[in-house]
Amino acid sequence: MSAHTQTAEKGQNTTLLCQESYVCSGTDEAIFECDECRSLQCQRCEEELHQPERLRNHERTRIRPGHVPYCDSCKGANGNIMHASMTGSRQIAAVRCQVCKINLCVECQKRTHAGGNRRKHPVTVYHAGKAQEQEEEEGMDEETKRRKMTEKVVSFLLVDETEEIQSSVIIGMGLRHGQPLPLILQGPVRNEEEFIKKLDCSPDQHLKVVSIFGNTGDGKSHTLNHTFFYGREVFKTSPAQESCTVGVWAAYDPVRKVVVIDTEGLLGATVNLSQRTRLLLKVLAISDLVIYRTRADRLHNDLFKFLGDASEAYLKHFTKELKATTARCGLDVPLSTLGPGVIIFHETVYTKLLGSDHPSEVPEKLIQDRFRKLSCFPEAFSSIHYKGTRTYNPPTDFSGLRRAVEQQLENNTTRSPRQPGVIYKALKALSDRFSGEIPDDQMAHSSFFPDEYFTCSSVCLSCGCGCKKSMNHAKEGVPHESKSRCRYSHQYDNRVYTCKACYERGMEVSVVPKTSASTDSPWLGLAKYAWSGYVIECPNCGVVYRSRQYWFGNQDPVNTVVRTEIEHVWPGTDGFLKDNNNAAQRLLDGMNFMAQSVSELSLGPTKAVTSWLTDQIAPAYWRPNSQILSCKKCNTPFKDNDTKHHCRACGEGFCDGCSSKTRPVPERGWGPAPVRVCDNCYDNRGIQLDVAELPSDEEGGTLIARKVGEAVQNTLGAVVTAMDIPLGLVKDAARPAYWVPDHEILHCHNCRKEFSIKLSKHHCRACGQGFCDECSHDRRAVPSRGWDHPVRVCFNCNKKPGDL
Numbered sequence: 146m147s148a149h150t151q152t153a154e155k156g157q158n159t160t161l162l163c164q165e166s167y168v169c170s171g172t173d174e175a176i177f178e179c180d181e182c183r184s185l186q187c188q189r190c191e192e193e194l195h196q197p198e199r200l201r202n203h204e205r206t207r208i209r210p211g212h213v214p215y216c217d218s219c220k221g222a223n224g225n226i227m228h229a230s231m232t233g234s235r236q237i238a239a240v241r242c243q244v245c246k247i248n249l250c251v252e253c254q255k256r257t258h259a260g261g262n263r264r265k266h267p268v269t270v271y272h273a274g275k276a277q278e279q280e281e282e283e284g285m286d287e288e289t290k291r292r293k294m295t296e297k298v299v300s301f302l303l304v305d306e307t308e309e310i311q312s313s314v315i316i317g318m319g320l321r322h323g324q325p326l327p328l329i330l331q332g333p334v335r336n337e338e339e340f341i342k343k344l345d346c347s348p349d350q351h352l353k354v355v356s357i358f359g360n361t362g363d364g365k366s367h368t369l370n371h372t373f374f375y376g377r378e379v380f381k382t383s384p385a386q387e388s389c390t391v392g393v394w395a396a397y398d399p400v401r402k403v404v405v406i407d408t409e410g411l412l413g414a415t416v417n418l419s420q421r422t423r424l425l426l427k428v429l430a431i432s433d434l435v436i437y438r439t440r441a442d443r444l445h446n447d448l449f450k451f452l453g454d455a456s457e458a459y460l461k462h463f464t465k466e467l468k469a470t471t472a473r474c475g476l477d478v479p480l481s482t483l484g485p486g487v488i489i490f491h492e493t494v495y496t497k498l499l500g501s502d503h504p505s506e507v508p509e510k511l512i513q514d515r516f517r518k519l520s521c522f523p524e525a526f527s528s529i530h531y532k533g534t535r536t537y538n539p540p541t542d543f544s545g546l547r548r549a550v551e552q553q554l555e556n557n558t559t560r561s562p563r564q565p566g567v568i569y570k571a572l573k574a575l576s577d578r579f580s581g582e583i584p585d586d587q588m589a590h591s592s593f594f595p596d597e598y599f600t601c602s603s604v605c606l607s608c609g610c611g612c613k614k615s616m617n618h619a620k621e622g623v624p625h626e627s628k629s630r631c632r633y634s635h636q637y638d639n640r641v642y643t644c645k646a647c648y649e650r651g652m653e654v655s656v657v658p659k660t661s662a663s664t665d666s667p668w669l670g671l672a673k674y675a676w677s678g679y680v681i682e683c684p685n686c687g688v689v690y691r692s693r694q695y696w697f698g699n700q701d702p703v704n705t706v707v708r709t710e711i712e713h714v715w716p717g718t719d720g721f722l723k724d725n726n727n728a729a730q731r732l733l734d735g736m737n738f739m740a741q742s743v744s745e746l747s748l749g750p751t752k753a754v755t756s757w758l759t760d761q762i763a764p765a766y767w768r769p770n771s772q773i774l775s776c777k778k779c780n781t782p783f784k785d786n787d788t789k790h791h792c793r794a795c796g797e798g799f800c801d802g803c804s805s806k807t808r809p810v811p812e813r814g815w816g817p818a819p820v821r822v823c824d825n826c827y828d829n830r831g832i833q834l835d836v837a838e839l840p841s842d843e844e845g846g847t848l849i850a851r852k853v854g855e856a857v858q859n860t861l862g863a864v865v866t867a868m869d870i871p872l873g874l875v876k877d878a879a880r881p882a883y884w885v886p887d888h889e890i891l892h893c894h895n896c897r898k899e900f901s902i903k904l905s906k907h908h909c910r911a912c913g914q915g916f917c918d919e920c921s922h923d924r925r926a927v928p929s930r931g932w933d934h935p936v937r938v939c940f941n942c943n944k945k946p947g948d949l
Contacts, residue, residue, distance in 0.1 A: 161208060163187035164246065167194055177205045183217045183247070213271045214238050216250035218257065240268040291400045295374045300381075300396035300407070301343050303572075308424050308580055310573065337569040344397040344404065344565055351562035352397075353554055354404045356428050358451070359438035361388050361410025364541075368438050368490065371543045372550060373398045373405050380407045393428055401554060404568065406432065411451070423599070426455055427575045430463045431568055432485045433560040434553050435526075436546070439489070442496040446519060452487065452529075453521025459484050460525050462599040462615065466578055467571065484525035485560065486553050490546050491533040498533035508533070527559040579616050601625065605713040607634040612715065625715040637714040642707040644683040656681050656707060659931030662688050681707060764813070766796040773798030778823060794826035883913040883930070890915030895940060911942035911949045925949060 161175040164184040173187035179194075181203040186194065195201050216236045238248035242258065244266040249257065258264055304310050341348050355373075357365045366380035366389070373379075379396050383389035394407045406428055409421055429435055439448060489512065491499060500508040508531035516523055523529060532549045534542050579599050601612035603625055612625040619625075633639060647654040658679050665673060673680075678692030681702055689706040693699060703709055760769050773789050775782045777797040783789055790804045791797070793815045806827040807819035890906055892899045894914040900906050906915050911927045916939050923943040924935035930949070942949060 161185055161212065163190050164241070165190040165194065175208055178208055178212070178214055179203050179205045185214060214241075214248045216253050217247040218253050219250055238271055240270050243267045243269065292375050294399045295377060295379075297345075298374060298377070298379050298396055298398070300379050300394045302392055303395040303406070304393040304424060304427075304576070306392045306409070306421060306424075308420055308427075308576060310576060337566040337573075340569040341565045344395070346397050346399070346565060348566060349564060350402065352402055352404050352565055352568065353433040353560065353562050354406060354431055354568060355434045355436065355550065355554070356406035356408060356432040357436040357438055358408055358425060358429070359410060360412045360447075363410065363438050363440045365410060365438050366390055366407050368436070368543065368546070369405055369407055371541075372547050373401065373403075379405075393424065401551065402562070403554060404565070411447070423579060426458055426463070427572065427579065429455055429485065430459060430467065430575055431571050434550065435485050435487045436550070437487060437489045438492075440492050442493050444489075444491065444499065444515070448489070449516055449519050449521050452523050452526070453516060453519065456484065456521075456523040456525035458599065462579070463575070464525075466575060466615070469574075484527060486528040486530070486556075487523070487526050488530045488532055488546070488549055488553065491531065492541060493533065493535050494537075498535055499531055528553075577617070603715050605631060605715060607637050607639050607714045608632050610713070625713065627713055631711050631713045633711045634714070639712055639714045641710045641712050642681070642702070643710060644686060644689065645706055645708050646686050646689070647683060648708055652685070654683055654685060656683050656689075657929060657931065658692075658702075659928075659933075661931075661933070663928065663933035665933075763791070764796065766813070767791050768797055770798070776800040776803055778803040778825070790821055792823040792826055793820040794822045797823065799823050881913070881930070884908050885913055885915055887915070893917040893920055895920040907937055909939040909942055910936040911938045914939065 163169050163171055163173050163175050163186055165171075165182070165186050168189040169187050173189065175185035176188050177186045177191045178184075179186055179191070181200075182194065185208065186205075191205065195203060195205075214237075216238045219236045236250035236252070239251045240254050241248045242254075242263075245263070248271075254268075258266060258268075338348075346352070357369055359365050364382075366382050369380050370376055370378055370382070374396075380394060381389050388410055390407055390409050392409060396405050396407075397403075398405050408425055408428055411425075437448060437452070439445070498508075499511055500506055509529060512529060512531055530549060530553070532546050534545055536542070599616060601614045601616055601618060603612045604610070605612075605627060608629070608631045610627045610629045610631070612627055614623060614626050631639065642656050642658075644652075644654045644656050658681055660679060661673060662680050662682050677694055680688050680692075681690040682688050690702045691699075760771070763769070768791070770789055773783065776799050777792075778799060779802070781800055783798075783800075788801065789798045790801060792799055792804055793810045793813055804821050804823045806822055806824060808822055808827060809816040809819055810822065810826075811817070885908070887906060890900065893916050894909075895916055896919070898904060898917055900915075900917070904917055907918055907921045908914070909916055909921055910930055910932045911925075921937050921939045923938050923940065925938045925943055926933055926935055927938065927942075927949040938949065
């Protein structure tokens with residue numbers, strides 16, 4: 146049975162369940178089989194179904210261990226069901242269709258469910274019970290028992306050609322060689338439980354891993370089938386020119402307790418050549434024994450080059466990662482940092498085997514000499530053995546290879562067996578670490594495993610050199626690194642200042658130009674900045690430089706107090722000596738803070754103070770604000786936020802609706818300009834005041850004070866309105882260089898909310914991105930940007946450890 150065709154879990158039942166679902170909903174164990182009902186029935190369903198008089202005489206058989214029902218639609222050899230019943234040739238059922246509710250043998254399943262919509266019906270596969278199997282095994286010899294153990298083994302796609310770990314899902318049933326075969330759809334593996342389930346082994350079983358490598362067309366799958374599975378086509382073979390093995394396939398050998406892995410051949414036609422080559426090394430890293438299969442009459446240099454490069458890449462990239470995986474995953478069994486053993490299986494037809502011309506020389510010594518001549522050193526492998534066979538007439542003899550493999554598997558001095566969960570975790574860790582596409586310009590053809598396959602692909606924007614760290618190192622917080630020196634670029638300003646005095650004492654302390662010293666208060670720092678310029682402050686030495694410390698003769702800091710170093714500029718990072726002179730922005734922040742504080746703190750007493758000041762400059766005939774509780778006309782009570790208006794004629798208090806009209810009131814001294822009056826006084830224009838009601842000299846002065854107060858209030862309101870207009874222009878001018886301009890910020894950098902009139906923009910003082918208030922309400926000092934006192938930072942920057 147080929148397992149490279151889509152295969153999955155077989156759906157085989159260890160316990161037959163009720164097929165009627167009349168009382169038990171199909172959850173109880175089947176006890177009877179009724180020929181007339183053509184179904185398996187539990188105790189409860191059997192009693193309920195056969196209560197009617199006409200059903201009591203149904204012939205029912207009690208199910209024994211290992212029972213398999215007969216086919217319900219079998220027509221026998223001559224094509225009619227009557228003949229099948231008379232001759233007794235009715236077939237044992239192989240599957241049961243869950244939709245049609247019938248049992249089918251292999252032929253009937255092929256005849257009725259091979260096409261149309263029925264082929265998608267879910268089915269359950271029957272198998273003989275354990276008791277029957279045990280009876281059959283009692284009469285078998287050891288070799289037959291081993292063959293029997295491997296009959297149910299199927300292979301499955303473990304990793305596809307894109308380096309993604311795979312799993313399988315049953316989508317239906319098919320036939321192969323007259324036997325029912327599950328049809329599967331590949332999908333990503335979610336956890337190690339699925340991996341163990343696919344292997345069909347115990348989670349506590351200790352296993353070893355055997356993999357095979359070699360050029361395409363050299364018979365790797367055929368070799369595994371005959372070495373481990375007695376010639377059964379567990380791994381697919383094909384006479385076609387196209388490679389029948391794509392990706393990495395795996396199967397479990399229950400006899401030798403090993404996971405057997407078949408790989409895609411070298412030198413084959415593939416699109417993702419570099420990723421395929423990197424995938425082979427991942428398989429090699431989790432293997433305990435590697436078989437290199439070759440059918441060349443003479444050993445080619447490619448074999449030695451492949452193993453030499455694989456050894457170098459294993460020691461350079463995988464040894465450290467396997468150690469980290471052991472610590473990170475908390476594995477009880479440590480992953481060996483020494484590579485697997487290697488067996489070179491060499492099959493010839495016309496040439497002699499290696500070492501046959503010199504019986505005194507061991508083939509392994511000749512192989513080591515060959516490695517040395519090619520300057521390839523397979524130091525990572527625990528052992529290298531040679532096993533050859535000369536095929537005068539097919540088929541190939543695999544008995545020698547089988548004995549060599551079993552001998553190596555018994556050796557546990559270097560590589561000990563481990564649980565399947567450990568194998569999966571190691572493969573998953575290597576796949577997560579070394580993944581992603583490899584750029585075409587980084588594909589090297591002089592080596593099988595160049596560093597570009599396993600190192601970071603980031604390139605310095607200033608000098609163009611590459612990062613030498615492992616792939617995806619940024620996920621662990623490890624910064625980029627390059628061994629070559631960088632060059633200065635004015636575009637990125639990739640200079641770094643270090644304190645010269647600290648450097649001479651053996652310390653390397655970075656410093657940055659900023660507005661004020663950390664010991665200065667915000668306002669004092671601004672005052673000093675206006676007088677003596679920016680400062681450079683060292684955490685150890687204090688302020689070491691001020692740009693305008695003297696009236697003349699101020700020297701450049703590079704010549705006096707700091708050293709300059711050029712560092713690499715990696716994608717996604719900021720420049721180094723950005724303009725940290727944030728004096729203008731600090732001044733705006735201070736003014737905004739003061740205005741906001743005054744507005745918030747004075748909101749309560751503002752009404753009381755305003756009312757008291759109004760009464761102090763009000764004319765004598767005005768009613769005091771404290772006595773005005775409601776509108777004189779409509780009697781509407783005044784609230785805290787309501788404004789009281791005095792009629793300039795009668796002096797009573799009114800609401801805005803009852804005192805919206807205006808006219809001159811010359812008799813009270815309000816003229817000739819119109820002023821606010823109530824509706825009653827507006828209608829009674831002809832009323833003349835008595836001499837006693839005319840304003841006195843003192844009241845005239847108060848009236849003048851009231852007019853001046855109203856003019857000042859109107860003028861200040863106009864000034865505030867005028868200041869709001871150019872505020873946006875001032876903010877852009879005061880913006881530090883590393884801040885993102887306001888017009889480029891359309892939504893919050895964290896929650897992605899769009900900014901509007903109601904949602905204000907705020908800059909993070911550390912990264913310079915735009916955020917809403919909810920995503921940037923934390924306060925923290927940012928010394929690297931010149932903010933020595935707590936300022937606004939976003940959530941992400943606040944989570945960073947150490948100084949910002």
